[in-house]
Amino acid sequence: MMRIDIIAVVPGILDGPLNQSIVQRAQDKGIAGIHVHSLRDYTEDKYKSVDDYAYGGEAGMVIKIGPVFKVLEKLQKERDYDEIIYVTPDGKPFNQQTANRLSTLENIIILCGHYKGIDQRIRDHLVTLELSIGDYVLSAGELAAAVITDAVVRLIPGVLNDETSALTDSFQDHLLAPPVYTRPEVFRDWKVPPVLLSGNQKEIEQWRLEQSMQKTKANRPDLWKKTEEGTNPETT
Numbered sequence: 001m002m003r004i005d006i007i008a009v010v011p012g013i014l015d016g017p018l019n020q021s022i023v024q025r026a027q028d029k030g031i032a033g034i035h036v037h038s039l040r041d042y043t044e045d046k047y048k049s050v051d052d053y054a055y056g057g058e059a060g061m062v063i064k065i066g067p068v069f070k071v072l073e074k075l076q077k078e079r080d081y082d083e084i085i086y087v088t089p090d091g092k093p094f095n096q097q098t099a100n101r102l103s104t105l106e107n108i109i110i111l112c113g114h115y116k117g118i119d120q121r122i123r124d125h126l127v128t129l130e131l132s133i134g135d136y137v138l139s140a141g142e143l144a145a146a147v148i149t150d151a152v153v154r155l156i157p158g159v160l161n162d163e164t165s166a167l168t169d170s171f172q173d174h175l176l177a178p179p180v181y182t183r184p185e186v187f188r189d190w191k192v193p194p195v196l197l198s199g200n201q202k203e204i205e206q207w208r209l210e211q212s213m214q215k216t217k218a219n220r221p222d223l224w225k226k227t228e229e230g231t232n233p234e235t236t
């Protein structure tokens with residue numbers, strides 16, 4: 001069973017995303033265990049605050065090192081962790097490749113940021129990996145932690161019913177996924193592409209590949225460049 005410990009400032013944000021659908025099913029099946037810890041439970045401050053003013057007069061509050069150290073120390077006494085991840089907009093871009101790698105690990109911690117950030121000494125001495133989920137700033141790191149947890153957990157073998165379905169996701173081969181259709185065959189005058197009704201599996205696969213390539217070129221020229229450079233097994 002893979003274990004994910006999430007250290008949160010506002011744990012309530014995680015209630016919805018992690019207790020529903022596929023991530024909940026993974027927990028029910030005993031494939032993943034997700035444990036949320038409230039940073040506020042580890043503060044020694046009488047007002048239970050986990051943040052303080054920044055040195056140097058920078059505007060905004062900073063998460064203190066004390067409570068983070070305490071919760072990490074407690075968890076690390078209980079088991080070894082493969083990665084201690086801090087989610088932050090100035091981290092390395094999180095992508096499908098990283099999701100694949102994380103899904104093979106046993107124990108990971110995700111530390112959520114808030115306010116102006118966390119004391120740099122936490123990042124220098126305690127964190128092993130810093131990840132950003134995109135070039136925009138969220139007010140709560142918990143949202144980024146939920147995104148990463150979802151992307152990782154669905155890849156653990158046995159979580160998705162049809163095991164092959166994760167293999168045909170967008171990004172697994174540097175291509176975006178092709179379009180999909182379901183009944184009815186005609187809605188108003190909008191038709192399902194005839195090739196999908198042809199029963200010719202070879203032609204269908206060819207069509208899907210062409211659609212994927214077109215979509216990748218149009219929406220993600222950066223990904224398409226990688227495909228053209230020959231790192232994509234589908235097209236080489």
Ligand code: ADE
Pocket residue numbers: 087088089113131132133134135136137138139140141144
């Ligand atoms: N916290 C705030 N914004 C974030 C982002 N884009 N990625 C990861 N963590 C964040």
